[in-house]
Amino acid sequence: MRLTLKIWKQKDSHSKGKFVNYSLDAISPNCSFLEMLDILNEQLIRQNEEPVAFDHDCREGICGTCSLYINGRPHGPDDAVTTCQLHMRKFKDGDIIVIEPWRAKPFPVVKDLIVDRSAFDKIIQEGGYISVLTGGAAEANQILVSKTNAELSMDAAACIGCGACVAACKNASAMLFVSAKVSHLGLLPQGRIEAKDRVKKMVAMMDTMGFGNCTNTYACEAECPKLISRSNIARMNREFICAKVI
Amino acid sequence: MNSSFLHFSSITKKIWMALLGLFLMLFLVVHLGINLCLLRDDGGKWFRAAAHFMGTNYIVKIFEVVLFGGFIFHILLGIILQLKNWLSRPVRYKVTNKTPTPFLSKYMIYTGAIVLTFLIIHLFNFFFIKFGWVSTHVPALDDKEPDFLGVTRYLFSQPAYSIFYIALIIGLGFHLYHAFQAAFQTLGLDHKTYTPFITGFGIFFAIVIPLGYIIIPLYFLI
Numbered sequence: 001m002r003l004t005l006k007i008w009k010q011k012d013s014h015s016k017g018k019f020v021n022y023s024l025d026a027i028s029p030n031c032s033f034l035e036m037l038d039i040l041n042e043q044l045i046r047q048n049e050e051p052v053a054f055d056h057d058c059r060e061g062i063c064g065t066c067s068l069y070i071n072g073r074p075h076g077p078d079d080a081v082t083t084c085q086l087h088m089r090k091f092k093d094g095d096i097i098v099i100e101p102w103r104a105k106p107f108p109v110v111k112d113l114i115v116d117r118s119a120f121d122k123i124i125q126e127g128g129y130i131s132v133l134t135g136g137a138a139e140a141n142q143i144l145v146s147k148t149n150a151e152l153s154m155d156a157a158a159c160i161g162c163g164a165c166v167a168a169c170k171n172a173s174a175m176l177f178v179s180a181k182v183s184h185l186g187l188l189p190q191g192r193i194e195a196k197d198r199v200k201k202m203v204a205m206m207d208t209m210g211f212g213n214c215t216n217t218y219a220c221e222a223e224c225p226k227l228i229s230r231s232n233i234a235r236m237n238r239e240f241i242c243a244k245v246i
Numbered sequence: 247m248n249s250s251f252l253h254f255s256s257i258t259k260k261i262w263m264a265l266l267g268l269f270l271m272l273f274l275v276v277h278l279g280i281n282l283c284l285l286r287d288d289g290g291k292w293f294r295a296a297a298h299f300m301g302t303n304y305i306v307k308i309f310e311v312v313l314f315g316g317f318i319f320h321i322l323l324g325i326i327l328q329l330k331n332w333l334s335r336p337v338r339y340k341v342t343n344k345t346p347t348p349f350l351s352k353y354m355i356y357t358g359a360i361v362l363t364f365l366i367i368h369l370f371n372f373f374f375i376k377f378g379w380v381s382t383h384v385p386a387l388d389d390k391e392p393d394f395l396g397v398t399r400y401l402f403s404q405p406a407y408s409i410f411y412i413a414l415i416i417g418l419g420f421h422l423y424h425a426f427q428a429a430f431q432t433l434g435l436d437h438k439t440y441t442p443f444i445t446g447f448g449i450f451f452a453i454v455i456p457l458g459y460i461i462i463p464l465y466f467l468i
Contacts, residue, residue, distance in 0.1 A: 069339060072339070072344035098340060105334050106334075168345045173334070206256070207255055210333075211334055212330060212331040212334030212335070215331070215354060216351060217352055218347055222346055222347060235436070236434075237434035240258075240261075
């Protein structure tokens with residue numbers, strides 16, 4: 001495949017960035033998107049040019065490190081996959097591919113396509129945990145969990161915190177991410193104890209970080225590589241109302 | 247009620263938006279009920295009786311204040327939320343977002359602006375007359391009450407006004423199309439059995455209510 005890439009290049013968070021055009025030849029359709037970028041970087045290094053900086057780690061779709069806004073969609077044109085699981089067969093020979101970093105005030109660009117997603121860490125630090133005392137492991141069946149809640153909690157826990165929800169939302173809202181964390185803990189008995197404090201603190205931090213408001217466009221759900229459901233947002237709203245009113 | 251409920255976090259603002267929105271939808275139903283009296287072939291007897299009741303009843307007068315407060319807070323919150331949303335992405339994407347989303351959900355602030363335009367025009371055309379803030383060509387009734395039936399006939403007899411009215415009402419329909427279901431989602435009222443019904447009813451509401459309003463100018467035009 002022959003491709004033209006328009007990639008956002010930015011020296012650091014204080015510099016002004018710009019799009020730079022690159023040409024690539026003989027890219028296999030079986031190549032992953034990140035492997036295609038590796039090939040580009042090897043080419044750039046051979047030409048004594050600076051490679052393109054982009055985030056990646058597991059390359060198995062489970063760590064949430066890779067990002068990239070590709071041709072107008074977070075994680076590219078494929079559904080329910082991360083960028084590392086996107087393959088070049090999803091593109092056509094001769095395509096022009098525009099690659100941008102996640103755009104959101106709480107996700108400042110660090111360099112090129114890498115953004116600082118520590119705003120998510122700060123939200124997690126506010127309540128994305130349960131407080132337990134160390135000691136002997138309790139008997140597993142002592143606290144019963146309904147099958148429905150266990151499934152819903154596991155579904156919410158699938159969130160890898162990649163930030164595609166924020167990147168896709170026209171308001172740069174983090175509601176799907178925060179609601180997934182609130183749900184996966186709040187649906188289980190161990191997580192109920194701190195549920196009220198958790199939702200209040202995490203929402204407060206979400207606002208402090210500068211994420212936008214949810215306007216129920218459900219772009220987050222459409223782009224989530226882990227298919228986190230919008231019903232988590234409704235659950236978080238419910239939890240929030242209960243925590244504030246009752 | 248916990249006093250911190252008054253602390254406006256992003257979700258609190260959204261909850262108020264949703265509650266006020268649903269309240270305003272109820273008002274639309276009541277207002278449509280009165281408007282449909284115009285279609286009765288009774289020389290405007292029912293409509294005038296309804297207009298008299300709405301203009302003189304003390305409970306309705308109190309309700310009017312609540313209604314105005316509802317409108318103002320709904321509009322203000324909408325603007326505040328939208329400004330925050332714009333500020334949350336100071337650098338826009340070069341490529342327009344191609345995520346598949348419900349079309350009208352992305353344009354609530356704009357359809358809201360259409361509804362606000364309609365509201366302002368409507369207040370000038372009808373509501374402010376009864377306070378004497380706006381004059382009209384149509385003489386008042388014997389008991390000095392404004393002749394709303396006459397005003398309606400006068401305005402809707404002008405095709406340009408009627409077409410403009412219908413266009414703005416269609417804008418209201420677009421606003422309602424997303425608003426109904428979104429209000430329930432914001433209030434956390436999501437259920438695998440009931441949500442499809444709420445979504446369906448929202449679409450029905452967004453079509454039937456504007457249609458009801460559109461029938462009136464068409465009735466006077468044709």
